[in-house]
Amino acid sequence: MIEFHDVSKQYAADTTALRAVTLTINKGELVYLAGPSGAGKSTLLKMIAAMERPTSGKVTVNGTDIGKLKSAGVPFLRRNLGLIFQQQRLLTDRTVLANVMMPMLVTGLSRAQAEERARAALDKVGLLARANAQPMALSGGEQQRVSIARAIVNRPQIILADEPTANLDRDSANQIFDALRAFNKVGVTCLISTHDEHVLDSGARVIRLVQGQLQAEAA
Numbered sequence: 001m002i003e004f005h006d007v008s009k010q011y012a013a014d015t016t017a018l019r020a021v022t023l024t025i026n027k028g029e030l031v032y033l034a035g036p037s038g039a040g041k042s043t044l045l046k047m048i049a050a051m052e053r054p055t056s057g058k059v060t061v062n063g064t065d066i067g068k069l070k071s072a073g074v075p076f077l078r079r080n081l082g083l084i085f086q087q088q089r090l091l092t093d094r095t096v097l098a099n100v101m102m103p104m105l106v107t108g109l110s111r112a113q114a115e116e117r118a119r120a121a122l123d124k125v126g127l128l129a130r131a132n133a134q135p136m137a138l139s140g141g142e143q144q145r146v147s148i149a150r151a152i153v154n155r156p157q158i159i160l161a162d163e164p165t166a167n168l169d170r171d172s173a174n175q176i177f178d179a180l181r182a183f184n185k186v187g188v189t190c191l192i193s194t195h196d197e198h199v200l201d202s203g204a205r206v207i208r209l210v211q212g213q214l215q216a217e218a219a
């Protein structure tokens with residue numbers, strides 16, 4: 001479903017974010033992407049969403065070659081992706097419910113349908129009772145759960161989460177991981193980056209990057 005073949009990414013002559021990365025993530029897998037700050041985790045995730053292109057090598061997502069994807073094809077690719085990225089903050093002047101409804105209104109779903117699905121998504125992350133709150137009235141962990149609800153409302157096949165527990169305490173982080181694992185259980189492929197390896201569950205598949213290079217996976 002997601003394949004990297006000998007992928008390198010160079011931002012500038014002296015900045016190489018990924019070096020000859022080859023990996024396959026199958027449908028339905030939950031994979032953690034670990035590694036220190038600057039290791040290339042965000043770059044790898046951005047490539048799957050066509051927010052960055054490989055300098056060399058090939059990235060395919062559901063059979064689509066990201067390097068060859070025209071800009072008109074990007075929305076079609078992203079329709080299958082639930083993105084939880086730091087730069088996609090909640091709109092602070094809208095309610096929690098309005099934030100979660102937004103991606104559906106963009107795709108032309110009726111307000112009534114969008115609201116019904118948004119409420120169901122908020123329920124799944126345990127925040128239905130806060131639907132009418134303003135995001136700033138929520139804790140950091142709650143805001144991140146709203147971001148998860150917003151990412152999953154269009155029923156994506158793949159969730160990409162970039163450091164979804166950054167700046168959260170242990171309990172809040174565990175709630176985030178529980179929510180993501182629940183979506184994985186119903187078949188959504190999840191790729192989650194983190195530099196906090198304490199939160200990884202034993203037995204999970206962990207892909208580790210160091211200075212842009214993939215380390216051998218533990219068997």
Ligand SMILES: Nc1ncnc2c1ncn2[C@@H]1O[C@H](COP(=O)(O)OP(=O)(O)OP(=O)(O)O)[C@@H](O)[C@H]1O
Pocket residue numbers: 011012015016017035036037038039040041042043044195
């Ligand atoms: N848009 C960009 N332009 C130039 N250099 C960049 C850009 N994005 C990332 N880099 C550089 O590429 C390298 C990898 O960055 P990346 O953000 O992928 O790492 P990361 O593992 O996600 O780090 P962090 O955990 O701090 O987010 C770093 O040296 C970074 O400075």
